[in-house]
Amino acid sequence: VLRNIWLVISIFLLGVGLIGFWFFHREPKRDLSYLDAISEHSSDALALVLTANLEGYVAPCGCTSDPYGGIDRFAQVFLDLKAGLAGRAVLVDGGNMLFDSKTRNIADSCQDEAKIDLLLSTLKDLGLRFTMPGQFDFARGAGFAIDLYKKFGLQFPPDEELKIYPIDEHGLKISLLMIPAGYFLKRDIGLIKKSAEAAKAGGAQVVVVVSQMPSEKTKELMVPGTNIDIIFQAHTESMVPKSPIWASQAHPIWLEGGRQGQFFTYLLLQNVGSAKGAPLQLDSRAFAALEEKDLLVLRIQGLKQQLNDSSEDRRAFLNQRLQMAEVELESLLQVGSFTPLPGPSATFQAIPLSRRIVPNPKIKAQLDQYDASIPALVRKCEENVVCEKPDEGQATYVGVETCKTCHQAAYDVWKKAIVTVDAVNEEGAAIKRQVGHSRAWQTLVDDQKETDRSCVGCHSIGFMKKGGYCKAFEVDFRVNVQCESCHGPGSLHATTGDKRFITRRMDEQGCRECHVVPHISTYDSFNYEEKVQKILGPGHGEKLLQELQHKAR
Numbered sequence: 001v002l003r004n005i006w007l008v009i010s011i012f013l014l015g016v017g018l019i020g021f022w023f024f025h026r027e028p029k030r031d032l033s034y035l036d037a038i039s040e041h042s043s044d045a046l047a048l049v050l051t052a053n054l055e056g057y058v059a060p061c062g063c064t065s066d067p068y069g070g071i072d073r074f075a076q077v078f079l080d081l082k083a084g085l086a087g088r089a090v091l092v093d094g095g096n097m098l099f100d101s102k103t104r105n106i107a108d109s110c111q112d113e114a115k116i117d118l119l120l121s122t123l124k125d126l127g128l129r130f131t132m133p134g135q136f137d138f139a140r141g142a143g144f145a146i147d148l149y150k151k152f153g154l155q156f157p158p159d160e161e162l163k164i165y166p167i168d169e170h171g172l173k174i175s176l177l178m179i180p181a182g183y184f185l186k187r188d189i190g191l192i193k194k195s196a197e198a199a200k201a202g203g204a205q206v207v208v209v210v211s212q213m214p215s216e217k218t219k220e221l222m223v224p225g226t227n228i229d230i231i232f233q234a235h236t237e238s239m240v241p242k243s244p245i246w247a248s249q250a251h252p253i254w255l256e257g258g259r260q261g262q263f264f265t266y267l268l269l270q271n272v273g274s275a276k277g278a279p280l281q282l283d284s285r286a287f288a289a290l291e292e293k294d295l296l297v298l299r300i301q302g303l304k305q306q307l308n309d310s311s312e313d314r315r316a317f318l319n320q321r322l323q324m325a326e327v328e329l330e331s332l333l334q335v336g337s338f339t340p341l342p343g344p345s346a347t348f349q350a351i352p353l354s355r356r357i358v359p360n361p362k363i364k365a366q367l368d369q370y371d372a373s374i375p376a377l378v379r380k381c382e383e384n385v386v387c388e389k390p391d392e393g394q395a396t397y398v399g400v401e402t403c404k405t406c407h408q409a410a411y412d413v414w415k416k417a418i419v420t421v422d423a424v425n426e427e428g429a430a431i432k433r434q435v436g437h438s439r440a441w442q443t444l445v446d447d448q449k450e451t452d453r454s455c456v457g458c459h460s461i462g463f464m465k466k467g468g469y470c471k472a473f474e475v476d477f478r479v480n481v482q483c484e485s486c487h488g489p490g491s492l493h494a495t496t497g498d499k500r501f502i503t504r505r506m507d508e509q510g511c512r513e514c515h516v517v518p519h520i521s522t523y524d525s526f527n528y529e530e531k532v533q534k535i536l537g538p539g540h541g542e543k544l545l546q547e548l549q550h551k552a553r
């Protein structure tokens with residue numbers, strides 16, 4: 001009998017073990033829905049893949065629970081799409097490809113160069129032929145950008161000139177009018193219309209304007225009867241793509257993508273050869289479906305976050321709304337394909353490059369290699385840099401351990417202000433994560449990003465500030481988001497205890513210097529009054545905490 005009991009217990013434990021193994025090694029849901037839009041397509045369908053404002057990004061920072069982007073995922077979607085269309089995919093870049101700001105620090109150069117090399121070589125391998133200067137591309141001088149374009153064999157207009165590039169592929173004649181950032185300062189908008197007219201007269205079936213001019217300037221082309229079919233407004237402030245605008249059949253179709261490679265944007269041209277002279281119709285069904293899905297994904301993220309932030313009595317209500325949203329999303333995921341419109345049509349698509357999309361293995365390996373090379377690159381470029389000295393009598397950053405000596409209670413609140421949030425891991429599987437100011441550096445260490453100069457600024461104190469530090473390798477005691485991230489450098493206050501030398505009030509704007517898109521999912525996902533309660537407690541802004549709690553009731 002005893003032997004049998006042991007046998008039953010062993011089998012039971014084995015079963016539990018197997019279920020546990022299955023649970024933790026379940027394949028996360030792979031998202032291939034980006035192929036839905038082409039599952040039914042006309043025989044001449046061609047994808048014009050439009051990138052702009054990549055801003056040197058090869059991967060998202062991973063600050064949000066489901067970050068979008070990554071050149072490895074971009075490559076996979078491009079190749080899948082191209083295969084699905086029997087090779088009929090053309091890649092065009094609209095500029096602001098290299099940098100995300102107008103100036104660069106010399107200490108960033110080594111990392112920048114390796115990153116740009118990975119970005120451009122990937123795009124080149126995918127068949128990129130055209131780009132042009134945007135406002136950020138000359139951050140290291142015009143010569144630097146132009147040498148790069150030449151190195152990778154890209155065609156580009158000079159900064160103040162418009163250029164027309166014919167794309168004659170798979171029996172489709174497209175005219176690409178590239179208009180760089182500097183064009184409107186010196187030249188006439190009317191010339192663009194004339195060029196479009198000439199292109200059409202020369203046999204172009206589709207005329208596409210790609211503009212790095214400010215929107216207000218490009219909008220002057222949004223008039224009827226111009227011979228322009230499509231306007232891709234490459235210069236944009238928006239992180240996310242916008243719904244296409246099409247006022248009437250006689251107007252051009254206005255398209256705007258996002259920034260930093262978070263979305264894969266393309267135009268699917270169909271039946272263009274068949275009905276000669278018929279105007280191009282905008283088909284926005286697929287975009288609308290994706291937009292709806294994306295909004296729901298964001299709403300679900302928001303609700304999950306609210307659940308984390310809210311009080312017990314609101315939870316049941318929020319849970320109910322969350323379940324409803326999840327059911328709705330499940331049904332939207334079944335949307336499937338769209339039969340192409342009968343005449344010539346253009347479908348604009350913007351696919352969020354979420355972690356549920358499988359990255360291309362070859363590019364992923366190169367990205368990993370680049371990541372592994374960051375410490376050596378940064379060390380090399382930081383070597384000969386001299387940091388700016390603080391001014392005479394100016395406060396410097398002293399670190400949380402110094403503040404602790406007089407503010408033990410505030411320190412304890414800071415240390416313990418850690419929340420658990422829902423997120424997805426690199427493979428797209430759901431996980432829980434611990435997030436909080438006092439462990440912000442550990443986050444970078446876990447990601448092996450603690451020497452990445454594009455990360456340390458918000459995850460430590462005083463980076464690139466006088467009285468702080470300017471080399472990632474010299475971070476020392478400045479790790480984590482500390483007291484001085486919010487109250488300012490405290491050396492003068494810490495030696496005197498004088499409150500004139502320290503800032504007490506930290507307003508919403510101060511939080512938003514770090515809590516900013518794309519490091520948060522949307523502007524609204526950071527609700528100041530809810531978030532600030534998480535960092536307050538006994539001995540640290542208790543009065544404000546009670547006020548806010550009272551208000552919330």
Ligand code: HEC
Nearest residue numbers: 398402403405406483484487490493494497499502503504
């Ligand atoms: C030597 C002890 C001492 C150290 C070290 C110290 N403080 Fe203080 N701090 C005080 C005293 C005392 C007050 C109260 C001053 C008053 O009410 O006049 C104060 C007040 C404050 C206030 C509130 C100011 C106001 O206007 O009400 C803030 C914020 C603050 N400290 C932040 C810090 C930070 C950040 C550090 C570390 C950089 C720090 N303190 C280090 C003694 C210290």
Ligand code: HEC
Nearest residue numbers: 435436437439440443458459481485506511514531532534
């Ligand atoms: C110097 C940049 C910086 C500033 C300023 C800043 N934060 Fe943060 N905050 C971060 C970082 C980085 C994290 C993520 C920490 C980690 O990696 O675990 C974070 C995380 C948080 C979290 C936990 C995650 C979440 O969203 O619930 C809260 C709450 C928070 N911050 C509130 C605030 C509030 C309120 C302010 C303004 C009073 C503020 N922060 C100012 C950088 C900053």
Ligand code: HEC
Nearest residue numbers: 061062063433434435443447449454455458514515519520
């Ligand atoms: C502009 C400021 C900023 C920069 C730059 C920044 N982060 Fe963050 N990061 C944040 C904020 C704010 C949060 C908290 C977001 C939240 O929870 O609301 C965060 C959260 C995170 C998290 C999730 C927290 C956790 O504990 O898992 C990771 C991972 C992360 N950041 C990694 C990075 C990496 C890697 C880089 C550089 C490539 C980077 N961050 C650059 C502001 C920044």
Ligand code: HEC
Nearest residue numbers: 403407410411414482483486504505506539540541542544
């Ligand atoms: C994310 C921003 C943030 C960080 C980090 C932070 N504080 Fe504060 N601190 C605040 C806010 C907001 C208040 C409330 C201000 C008010 O009452 O209007 C506050 C209030 C205070 C006060 C006033 C005392 C009181 O009870 O009102 C002191 C002292 C203080 N902080 C010290 C610190 C120290 C020491 C640290 C580090 C251990 C720290 N703070 C970290 C935002 C921050």
